[in-house]
Structure formats: structure tokens, C-alpha cells
Amino acid sequence: MNILVTGGYGQLGRELEKLAVCSHEHQWFFTDVDTLDITDPDAVERCFSEHRIGVCINCAAYTAVDKAEDEPEIAARVNTLAPQILAKTCLKHNALLIQISTDYVFDGNGTSPYQVDDPVNPQSVYGSTKAEGERLIRESDCKYMIVRTAWLYSTTGKNFVKTMLMLGDTKDEINVVNDQRGCPTWAHDLAAALVALLNRNGEEPVHETFHFTNEGNITWYDFACAIMELGGKTCKVNPITTDQYPTKAKRPAYSVLDLSKIKEYADMKIPFWRESLVKCILEINS
Numbered sequence: 001m002n003i004l005v006t007g008g009y010g011q012l013g014r015e016l017e018k019l020a021v022c023s024h025e026h027q028w029f030f031t032d033v034d035t036l037d038i039t040d041p042d043a044v045e046r047c048f049s050e051h052r053i054g055v056c057i058n059c060a061a062y063t064a065v066d067k068a069e070d071e072p073e074i075a076a077r078v079n080t081l082a083p084q085i086l087a088k089t090c091l092k093h094n095a096l097l098i099q100i101s102t103d104y105v106f107d108g109n110g111t112s113p114y115q116v117d118d119p120v121n122p123q124s125v126y127g128s129t130k131a132e133g134e135r136l137i138r139e140s141d142c143k144y145m146i147v148r149t150a151w152l153y154s155t156t157g158k159n160f161v162k163t164m165l166m167l168g169d170t171k172d173e174i175n176v177v178n179d180q181r182g183c184p185t186w187a188h189d190l191a192a193a194l195v196a197l198l199n200r201n202g203e204e205p206v207h208e209t210f211h212f213t214n215e216g217n218i219t220w221y222d223f224a225c226a227i228m229e230l231g232g233k234t235c236k237v238n239p240i241t242t243d244q245y246p247t248k249a250k251r252p253a254y255s256v257l258d259l260s261k262i263k264e265y266a267d268m269k270i271p272f273w274r275e276s277l278v279k280c281i282l283e284i285n286s
């Protein structure tokens with residue numbers, strides 16, 4: 001199978017690239033905006049034709065959640081228009097589209113884990129543009145899997161873990177919100193789950209939505225404390241409320257995703273968040 005990965009320089013793209021090295025049954029094509037701008041339908045069509053793409057894993061996105069509030073058109077081009085372009089191209093080439101989406105499609109007013117078919121109600125430009133991208137893919141008739149994830153981190157790029165480790169080196173004390181609950185996800189684990197899903201392709205019907213995060217759920221404050229502890233930082237972490245830390249984009253207060261569907265479908269055991277955080281910090285420090 002020829003697999004196209006878009007947004008290949010991002011956190012998830014890089015982790016897929018590491019796994020692709022060991023995956024000899026597929027041929028992988030890694031691209032990012034400099035080699036394939038997914039908002040350009042002609043470029044996407046050329047890439048699919050030239051490489052006879054059978055699966056496209058769309059890791060490309062506009063992920064600057066607060067900046068998106070000021071740049072809704074740019075966010076919509078990447079998060080809504082581009083998935084539609086990819087879906088149309090996949091339909092034409094009978095290819096499978098794996099679209100990565102987000103917990104921010106939910107409003108965060110829930111009190112129990114969100115199921116894959118719970119109604120979406122995004123509260124931010126980022127969340128709305130991703131939810132629209134999902135909708136257009138579902139309406140396109142192409143073969144698809146939409147995989148929602150949350151609180152992604154890795155050794156590369158900008159993420160909460162790296163920010164906390166940096167603050168741990170430069171500050172004696174920091175304040176972190178303790179009233180937003182979610183599921184940290186090591187991009188490496190998500191990449192492995194996508195490969196596991198792919199290896200089931202052909203055996204099961206497509207047109208499915210999944211949730212994947214690490215197991216367990218915590219607040220950003222809990223997460224920051226664990227990062228400082230495991231990173232060997234002495235920086236004190238103080239719990240604060242969302243009201244004390246205003247941001248441009250509204251974040252869901254509760255965005256825990258139910259994982260039962262992906263566990264059953266891909267027959268996988270998902271690591272707990274702390275276990276994966278230990279491994280990522282070890283990798284950052286190595």
C-alpha cells in the first residue's frame with residue numbers, strides 16, 4: 001500500500017515517520033506544506049496520481065488554538081477546506097482518508113467520557129473548523145476513518161510537556177489551571193494506533209469515527225506536577241482556575257474521550273498517560 005502522510009513535520013507526522021522505517025509492508029510518502037500544500041487541489045491530485053496513493057493520513061492542521069480566533073479564514077482553509085479536498089481526491093482514487101481530529105469539537109460541558117457519536121458543539125474557531133472538516137469528510141462518500149485525539153505531546157514541536165520542562169528550568173513557581181480535565185496523549189502512541197488501525201483496513205467497514213488518547217484523565221495542573229516530578233524540576237506548581245488564566249479561545253472544561261471503540265476495533269491495549277509521559281521525558285533527556 002502506498003501511504004501519503006501530510007503535515008509530516010508536525011508532532012504526529014514525525015512519530016509516524018519513525019514507525020514507517022520499520023514498516024516494510026507499505027511504501028510511505030511524507031510531505032509537509034513545502035512539498036504538498038493540502039489547500040491546493042491540483043497539487044493534491046498530482047501527488048495521488050504520481051504515487052498511486054491508497055491511504056492518506058492527514059496530520060496537517062492549523063493547530064494554533066488562540067491565534068485561530070484572529071485568523072479564522074486561514075484556520076478554515078487548512079482544517080475545513082483541505083480535508084474536503086483530500087476527501088474528494090480519495091474518492092476519485094478509491095483511497096482511504098485517515099483524518100486526525102480533536103476533543104475541541106465537544107463543548108466540554110459533559111461529566112462522563114464523550115462517545116464517538118455524541119453531538120459536537122465546538123466553542124472555538126479551531127474546534128469549529130475541525131468539526132466542519134469532519135462533517136465534509138463524512139458527506140463526501142470517500143472511505144474514511146476520523147480519529148479524534150487530545151492534549152498531544154512529543155519530543156518535537158511546541159507542546160505542554162516541553163513548555164513545562166523549559167519553565168521548570170527558568171522559574172521557581174508557576175500557576176496552572178486545575179479545572180480543565182482531559183487526556184494527555186503521546187504522539188508516539190497515537191502513531192502506533194493509526195498503524196494498528198491501518199493493518200485492519202480491508203477486514204472491516206470504513207466510514208468510522210474513533211477516539212484515541214492515553215488512558216486516564218487529569219487536569220493541566222496534575223499534568224504539570226507530573227512533568228516537573230518526572231523531569232527532575234524543583235519548580236513549584238500552583239493550581240488556579242480558568243478565570244484566573246484567560247485565553248482568547250475557550251477550552252473545554254471536560255474533554256475526556258471514550259476509548260472503547262478503538263480498543264475493540266484494533267484489538268489494542270492503550271498505555272496510561274503517566275507510563276507514556278515517563279518514556280517521552282526519557283527520550284527528551286536522552
Ligand SMILES: NC(=O)c1ccc[n+]([C@@H]2O[C@H](COP(=O)([O-])OP(=O)(O)OC[C@H]3O[C@@H](n4cnc5c(N)ncnc54)[C@H](OP(=O)(O)O)[C@@H]3O)[C@@H](O)[C@H]2O)c1
Pocket residue numbers: 006007008009010011012013032033034036037038039058059060061062063078082100101102103130148149150151152153157
Ligand atoms: N496538538 C494537539 O494538542 C492536538 C490535540 C488534538 C488534536 N490534534 C490534531 O492532531 C493532528 C496532528 O497535530 P500535531 O500536534 O502533530 O500538529 P502540528 O505539530 O501543528 O503539525 C501540523 C503540521 O501541518 C503543517 N501544515 C499546516 N498547514 C499546512 C498545509 N496547508 N499543507 C500541508 N501541511 C500544513 C504544519 O506546518 P507549519 O508548522 O509550517 O504550519 C505542521 O508541520 C492535527 O489534526 C491536530 O488538529 C492535535
